[in-house]
Amino acid sequence: MWTHKSWQGRLVAHPLPSHERLRHYAGWCNAVEGNTTFYATPTRETVASWARQTDPDFRFVVKLPKVITHERRLGDVEEPLREFLDAIEPLGPRADALWIQLPGSFGPADVAALGRFLHRLPTSHRYAVEVRHPSFFDDSHSISALEEVLTAASAEWVPFDTTAFFQSPPTTDPEREAWTRKPRMPLRTAALTDRPIVRYIGRDDSARTVEGWQRWIDIVAGWLREGRSPTMFIHTPDNVDAPVLARRFHDDVRARVPELDPLPEPIPVEPLTLF
Template structure:
């Protein structure tokens, strides 16, 4: 997202029109999760404005609509997918098609997932997030999913919530996330040259930074292997997310000195970050 109300006056200019906020956000980070596409496919004209506000190296990881993944479970979704793919077309190869599946989607449905992924446009990157515990605890189920993903050159997106669930929630935002987020083991295996990671910290900046240290090592290793990862940093309230993302990037640069710095954002007043 790039419209978080807590960011105005801190990371984005206070008076910036909504249609210009992505451009400002792109000065802080070089990727974004397209979570809103899960709930409704935007007009193609809207996506054109997204494409115009972000540079050639910016990555859009856009979620496939829930009507396809959660409601229809890939059955009879041709019309919905045509509309979605047409709307996303202005993003070109900057877009990653992100298929997030519900916790009830288990190993018995992997064949349907594989068929769906193979029907996606060949020039679009694919990524899948699963939440069924069987994929993380049963070796044969994990291998089955990995084979299906390999057949479509798709990445397995881990959502690491292990740090978040190490201690009880202390804020309203954390209490809400405690009830809604999945509790799954950390997974650090990359399947493609462009792995994607989602990490959920705490509302406390110190706890979030301390918890991501294993990921800086993993991401640095991927970079040394020639991979090009995308990392999304979440907290339950996301108040400090842009600054945290830059801090994570800088921590990885310590381990991989040749890693390019993120773009320098234009100063925003007041400039209190933490």
């Protein structure tokens, strides 16, 4: 996601043509979740536009289409997978990881299917898997079986931290909507690879979002000291200040790990003048 109505004219210039929107987002953050690819595989021309708007070290975590993960549940997917991999090829090194988000019904009995799917994937990409079945969080045998399959494929397990969001009842309309849609996920903080990916959702109250991410400051700083290169995505139900909050999280981590590079400077919303 790199466009949001509430950002226009406040965090990014408005109006912006479609081929400039990602470039302005990339002035705030150096990574993005590619959610739109879940609903439809983009054209190569569209993906080439994304590449032109970003530097080679910008990170895309691109979600596999739902026809692969949810409809066919990783079986008989050769054609849609081929089309997807061909479409994202223009990203080159920007495709930091291909994100395999699995439905809540995808449980321990399906781990073998996941293993076969990962084994068939090209080694030219990194892969990150997000699971939502409760057994992968409260059953030690299921956890070990999944970790074994992911480790064999050098794939990461993506935690989706919703614990701060579900800590108390919703107070805004976006929170109430998210309350019925977001999964209540147990906390997971372990990393399997040198490129961990975390998804975190706080509250529309920025202070509560910051309070809820404090544990991740220590975890991410620790990963960096170990030589890992984590990617952290910060969300709120309304996402009004998500880029600002992401930069604040980065600054909080950088206060612990000063050698961490700063984020880029945002493109000014209004032209700079001398007066």
